[in-house]
Amino acid sequence: MxxxxxxxxxxxxxxxxxxxxxxxxxxxxTPPPPPPPPTLQVPAVAGMTEAIPMDPSVRMGTLPNGLTYYVKNNGKPEDKVELRLAINAGSVLEDDDQQGLAHFMEHMNFNGTNHFEKNELVDYLQGIGVKFGADLNAYTSFDETVYILPIPSDDPEKLEQGFTIIEDWAGGAKLETDAINDERGVVLEESRTGKGASDRMNKVTIPVQFYNSKYADRLPIGKDEILKNFKPEVLKRFYKDWYRPDLMAVVAVGDLDVAVMEQKIKDHFAKIPKPVNPRKRPVIELxxxxxxxxxxxxxxxxxxxxxxxxxxxxxxxxxxxxxxxxxxxxxxxxxxxxxxxxxxxxxxxxxxxxxxxxxxxxxxxxxxxxxxxxxxxxxxxxxxxxxxxxxxxxxxxxxxxxxxxxxxxxxxxxxSFFDSYYKDRDKLESSRIVGQYVQSYFSxxxxxxxxxxxxxxxxxxxxxxxxxxxxxxxxxxxxxxxxxxxxxxxxxxxxxxxxxxxxxxxVAATKVAPYEDTEVRESLIEKLPAAGSISKTTSNDKVGTTTYTLSNGATVTVKPTDFKNDEILMSAFSYGGTSLYSDEDAKKTGLANGGLTQAGVAGMSQTDMSKFLTGKLVNVSPRIGSLTESFRGSATPKDLEVMFQLIHLYFTDLNKDDEAFASFISKQKSFIGRMMSDPNTYFSNEINKIRYGSNPRYSGFPTEEKFDEADYDLAYKLYQERFADAGDFHFYLVGNIDKAQVEEFSKKYIASLPGLNSNESYKVNDWREAKGTRKKVVKKGTDDKSSVRINWSYEVPAYSAQENLAVDALGEALTIKIIETLREKEGGIYSGGARGSLRKTPYPAFSFGISFPCGPDNVDKLVDATMNEIDLIKKNGPSEKDLNKVKEGYLLDYKETVKTNRYWLNVLVDADEDKKDINKVLEYEKAVNALTAKDIQDAANKYLTKDYFLAILKPEDK
CATH class of the missing domain: 3.30.830.10 (Metalloenzyme, LuxS/M16 peptidase-like)
Structure with missing residues (x-):
C-alpha cells in the first residue's frame, strides 16, 4: 500500500x-453538461522523478545475515525506547497443515526462549512496569508478524534485557512440547472469542472479496482442528522456514543515542546465522x-x-x-x-x-x-x-x-493538518512514529x-x-x-x-443531477454583546495554574505547558445536569439530548459548520450529564478564538431544526434496531435490568419505539435552562497557551454571557442498588462460548484517596493473578481482568468488576479459581513481587502521562468537581511508593464482601 x-x-x-x-x-x-475538456493535461511539474529521501535522522542498515534495522533518537517520552521486531511472514505463508500456526508461533515467543523460561518473560517485564497487553504485545496478520516492546532506556540493565528479549523473539524460541500443549488452550480460547455472527458471515464474503486467492484460506486465527492436533514438528517447520534474519527488521525509536541503539542491534542480531538455501518468500496475488x-x-x-x-x-x-x-x-x-x-x-x-x-x-x-x-x-x-x-x-x-x-x-x-503536524514535530511520542519504519520495511x-x-x-x-x-x-x-x-x-x-x-x-444509466455547493458566511458570530471583565486573578504556583474569575461569575483556569506546540485542550462544567429534571422529564429527554447539537448553531447547519470549520483544527461539544452540564473541546493556538466563539454560541444560539433531529433519530434507529440480537449486548441489558431496573430513572436499552418517543421540544427547552447561567461554569484550558489571549477571549466570549448567580448543585437520588449475593445466568447465542462478570457496587461511609489507590491496586494485583491462573495455568481464557475504584460524588461509593470470556464447560471452575484468588489476597495480601509489579507499572505510566495535556486537564476538572485538594496530585509518586501489601489486603477484606452480582452468559443450548 x-x-x-x-x-x-x-x-x-x-x-x-x-x-x-x-x-x-x-x-x-463524454458526460452530460458541463463537460470537462476532452483531454486532460496534468500540469508539468519539475522534479517529479526525484527520489523521496529517507529522514536523515534515521539510521538504517543491513547486517551481513540480511537483517534490516532502523534507529532514531526521539526524546518524547523521556527515558523510554520503543522496540519492534518486524517479521515479513504471516498466515498467508502457512502450509495446509499449518493453518493458524503463524499466530501460534507469536504466542510461543512468550512461552520459553533461550534467556527466559516459560512465563518468566512476562513476569520480568511486569516487574519493571511493562504491562502485558497494554504495553507488551504482538500481532499476526496475513503477511506480517510484529512484536511490540517498550523498554526503559535510563537503566543499562533493563535496556540490555530489552534487546535480549527481541533477540530471543527473532531466533531463540525453545518450542518445547509441553509449552506448546499448554498454549493450545489459550489460543483456542482466543479463537473462541472471535466466533459469532461476523465470523459466520466472513465465511460467505471472504471467498468473494479475496476471490481465487490464498488469502481467502489463511485467516490468521487458523482452524481449530489444526490448533488442537498439530504435531510440534509442524510448528517448528514454520519457525525454521520463516523466522530468519533476511525476513526481519529491528526498529528502535526513543530517548537514547542512535549509536548506542545501533550497536545493541549489531551485538544481539549479527550472531544469528544467515540461512542456507532458504525457502523462497512468495508474493501472494489477488x-x-x-x-x-x-x-x-x-x-x-x-x-x-x-x-x-x-x-x-x-x-x-x-x-x-x-x-x-x-x-x-x-x-x-x-x-x-x-x-x-x-x-x-x-x-x-x-x-x-x-x-x-x-x-x-x-x-x-x-x-x-x-x-x-x-x-x-x-x-x-x-x-x-x-x-x-x-x-x-x-x-x-x-x-x-x-x-x-x-x-x-x-x-x-x-x-492545516500538515502545518499542525509540522509544528509538533519535536513533540511526537515514539510510539506514534515507530510504526512508520516498520511499514517502511514491509513496503x-x-x-x-x-x-x-x-x-x-x-x-x-x-x-x-x-x-x-x-x-x-x-x-x-x-x-x-x-x-x-x-x-x-x-x-x-x-x-x-x-x-x-x-x-x-x-445507476450507471442514470443522469444524476449535479452537486450543488453552498456558500458559507465568513464569520461565526455576526453580532456580539459587550465584553465583560476579569474581576479577580489567583494563582497556584505549585500546580502552575492561573484562575480568572469573570464579571458574570464564571471562572477560567489555565495551565500553560510545553508538552505540545499546537494543542490546547478545554473542559468546563457546572453542577446540575439531569439530576435537576423530574424522573419523567429525564426519561423523555434522555435519548433526545444526543441529537441537540445536530442542528448546528447560529443559523448554520452541520454541513455549513463543517465547511466553515474546514482548515480550522477545533472542536467543541456540549453535554448534559447526570450531575453536570459540560463542554469538551480542543484547538490549535491559531484557532483558539474560534473555540471560544463556539462555546459562546452553544450557550446562546443553538439551532432548533426538526429535520436535523429527524435525521439523528433515523440514524439511531437504524443503528440500534437489531442490537439485542448480539448475545453480549443482550447479556449486558439483562444484567442492567436486574441491577438498575428498580431505579425510577432507569430507562433501559434504547429501542426504536423509545427513540420515537424522544421529546425534542422538551430536551431543547431544558438545554436552554441548563445553559442559561454561564456564571456557575468552571472552564479549564491546558496546553500551549498565551495567557493574554485567553484573558481577551474570556472577557469577550464568556464574561459577556448571562450570569444569574444560581450556583446550583446536583440532587442526589435516593435509589441504591440492592445488596446481597446475587446470581443470574443468561442464555443467548448459538456459539459455544460464555462470558463471566462479577460486580460489586454499593454506597460506603466515606471517600478516601488513599483507599481509592489501594482499591485500584487491588484490581491490578488481581488481574495479574487472573492471567497467571486462569490463562497460563488453566488455559481457560485468552483475556480477562479486574478493575476497581472509590468515588466521592454524588455520594461515596465502591465499585469493582471482574470479567473474562471462556468456554461454557469451564465457567464454574474458572469462577471458583477467581474467588480463590480473592480469598488468597484477603488472607495473605499480594506477594511482594506482585506489589512491586503494580507499583512499577503505576510509576512508569505516571512518568509518561504527567507530561501530557490530557492528564492535567482531567486532574484539574476532577479535583474541582469532587472538591478535592488539587495539590495532592503532586504527591502521587509518594503515595504509590508508600502503598503496602497490607493496604491492598485490607481493601480486599473491607470491600470485596458478599454483596456481589455474578452474571454468566451461556449459549441457548447449555
Missing amino acids: KKVWIPYLGALALTIAACGPKVTDNKTN PNHPDTKVAIAQDKEATFASVNISYKDKVASTPTLTVGDYRDDLVNGLFSFMINNRLQELTQKPNPPFIFGSSSYGGTVARNKNAYSSFAGSAPDGQLAALKALLEENQRVKLYGFGQAELDRAKQAYG KEAVPSIEWNYNKTMELLPGINVEEVNAKINDYIHDDNRTIVFTGPTTDTPPTEAQVLKVVSE
Whole structure:
C-alpha cells in the first residue's frame, strides 16, 4: 500500500493515507453538461522523478545475515525506547497443515526462549512496569508478524534485557512440547472469542472479496482442528522456514543515542546465522476477474448492516518512491476528502440513505493490489438504498467532477493538518512514529522527515488542479474486478444478487443531477454583546495554574505547558445536569439530548459548520450529564478564538431544526434496531435490568419505539435552562497557551454571557442498588462460548484517596493473578481482568468488576479459581513481587502521562468537581511508593464482601 507518511492525524489520516496509481489514461468520458475538456493535461511539474529521501535522522542498515534495522533518537517520552521486531511472514505463508500456526508461533515467543523460561518473560517485564497487553504485545496478520516492546532506556540493565528479549523473539524460541500443549488452550480460547455472527458471515464474503486467492484460506486465527492436533514438528517447520534474519527488521525509536541503539542491534542480531538455501518468500496475488462478484451474508445475531463496493486495480501497485508518486498520493487523498464530505452531507438529510459512508483509494489485503472502495452502514432493510446512494455519488463525480470551491477546502484542510503536524514535530511520542519504519520495511518505501513532508506538500498542493483530481474517477471505477458485499442481520426478504446488479446497471444509466455547493458566511458570530471583565486573578504556583474569575461569575483556569506546540485542550462544567429534571422529564429527554447539537448553531447547519470549520483544527461539544452540564473541546493556538466563539454560541444560539433531529433519530434507529440480537449486548441489558431496573430513572436499552418517543421540544427547552447561567461554569484550558489571549477571549466570549448567580448543585437520588449475593445466568447465542462478570457496587461511609489507590491496586494485583491462573495455568481464557475504584460524588461509593470470556464447560471452575484468588489476597495480601509489579507499572505510566495535556486537564476538572485538594496530585509518586501489601489486603477484606452480582452468559443450548 502506498502511503504519504503523515501518521496519526486522526480521521483525516485515513484520507491522507489514500493513494493510487499514476494517471495513465487522460481521456475522459463524454458526460452530460458541463463537460470537462476532452483531454486532460496534468500540469508539468519539475522534479517529479526525484527520489523521496529517507529522514536523515534515521539510521538504517543491513547486517551481513540480511537483517534490516532502523534507529532514531526521539526524546518524547523521556527515558523510554520503543522496540519492534518486524517479521515479513504471516498466515498467508502457512502450509495446509499449518493453518493458524503463524499466530501460534507469536504466542510461543512468550512461552520459553533461550534467556527466559516459560512465563518468566512476562513476569520480568511486569516487574519493571511493562504491562502485558497494554504495553507488551504482538500481532499476526496475513503477511506480517510484529512484536511490540517498550523498554526503559535510563537503566543499562533493563535496556540490555530489552534487546535480549527481541533477540530471543527473532531466533531463540525453545518450542518445547509441553509449552506448546499448554498454549493450545489459550489460543483456542482466543479463537473462541472471535466466533459469532461476523465470523459466520466472513465465511460467505471472504471467498468473494479475496476471490481465487490464498488469502481467502489463511485467516490468521487458523482452524481449530489444526490448533488442537498439530504435531510440534509442524510448528517448528514454520519457525525454521520463516523466522530468519533476511525476513526481519529491528526498529528502535526513543530517548537514547542512535549509536548506542545501533550497536545493541549489531551485538544481539549479527550472531544469528544467515540461512542456507532458504525457502523462497512468495508474493501472494489477488487475481483479476472480468465480472462483478456479489456476496450477501445475513445472520440472526448480526446487529449492523453494511455495504461495501470495491474496485480492484487491474495492475499491480507500485510503492511511493518519487516526488511524482508523492504528488499522485496527494491527488488521491484530495479526491477522498471531497467525496467523503459529500457522503457526510447525505447523512444529514431527514431520511438519510445510510448511517455513515466513506470512500477512499488505497491498499487491499494483498500488498501489490490497490482498490477504490465505497462503504456504508445502513438499516438492515436499507442496503439496496445505501448501495444506490454510494453508486450515485460516484456517478455524480464521474459526470460532473468536483467544483473548485470543494478542492480549495480540501487543500485548506490538508494545509492545516500538515502545518499542525509540522509544528509538533519535536513533540511526537515514539510510539506514534515507530510504526512508520516498520511499514517502511514491509513496503520498501522511504519515510521522509516531517520537514520534507511539510515543505513538499506546501510546494505541491497549489499546483494540483481540479481537472486532474476529477480524472481519478475514471481510473477508479470499472465494470470488472468489482466486488459488492452485503452483511447484516437476517431480514424477511433478503436482497438478491439480481437486485444488486440491477441497482448497479440502473445507476450507471442514470443522469444524476449535479452537486450543488453552498456558500458559507465568513464569520461565526455576526453580532456580539459587550465584553465583560476579569474581576479577580489567583494563582497556584505549585500546580502552575492561573484562575480568572469573570464579571458574570464564571471562572477560567489555565495551565500553560510545553508538552505540545499546537494543542490546547478545554473542559468546563457546572453542577446540575439531569439530576435537576423530574424522573419523567429525564426519561423523555434522555435519548433526545444526543441529537441537540445536530442542528448546528447560529443559523448554520452541520454541513455549513463543517465547511466553515474546514482548515480550522477545533472542536467543541456540549453535554448534559447526570450531575453536570459540560463542554469538551480542543484547538490549535491559531484557532483558539474560534473555540471560544463556539462555546459562546452553544450557550446562546443553538439551532432548533426538526429535520436535523429527524435525521439523528433515523440514524439511531437504524443503528440500534437489531442490537439485542448480539448475545453480549443482550447479556449486558439483562444484567442492567436486574441491577438498575428498580431505579425510577432507569430507562433501559434504547429501542426504536423509545427513540420515537424522544421529546425534542422538551430536551431543547431544558438545554436552554441548563445553559442559561454561564456564571456557575468552571472552564479549564491546558496546553500551549498565551495567557493574554485567553484573558481577551474570556472577557469577550464568556464574561459577556448571562450570569444569574444560581450556583446550583446536583440532587442526589435516593435509589441504591440492592445488596446481597446475587446470581443470574443468561442464555443467548448459538456459539459455544460464555462470558463471566462479577460486580460489586454499593454506597460506603466515606471517600478516601488513599483507599481509592489501594482499591485500584487491588484490581491490578488481581488481574495479574487472573492471567497467571486462569490463562497460563488453566488455559481457560485468552483475556480477562479486574478493575476497581472509590468515588466521592454524588455520594461515596465502591465499585469493582471482574470479567473474562471462556468456554461454557469451564465457567464454574474458572469462577471458583477467581474467588480463590480473592480469598488468597484477603488472607495473605499480594506477594511482594506482585506489589512491586503494580507499583512499577503505576510509576512508569505516571512518568509518561504527567507530561501530557490530557492528564492535567482531567486532574484539574476532577479535583474541582469532587472538591478535592488539587495539590495532592503532586504527591502521587509518594503515595504509590508508600502503598503496602497490607493496604491492598485490607481493601480486599473491607470491600470485596458478599454483596456481589455474578452474571454468566451461556449459549441457548447449555
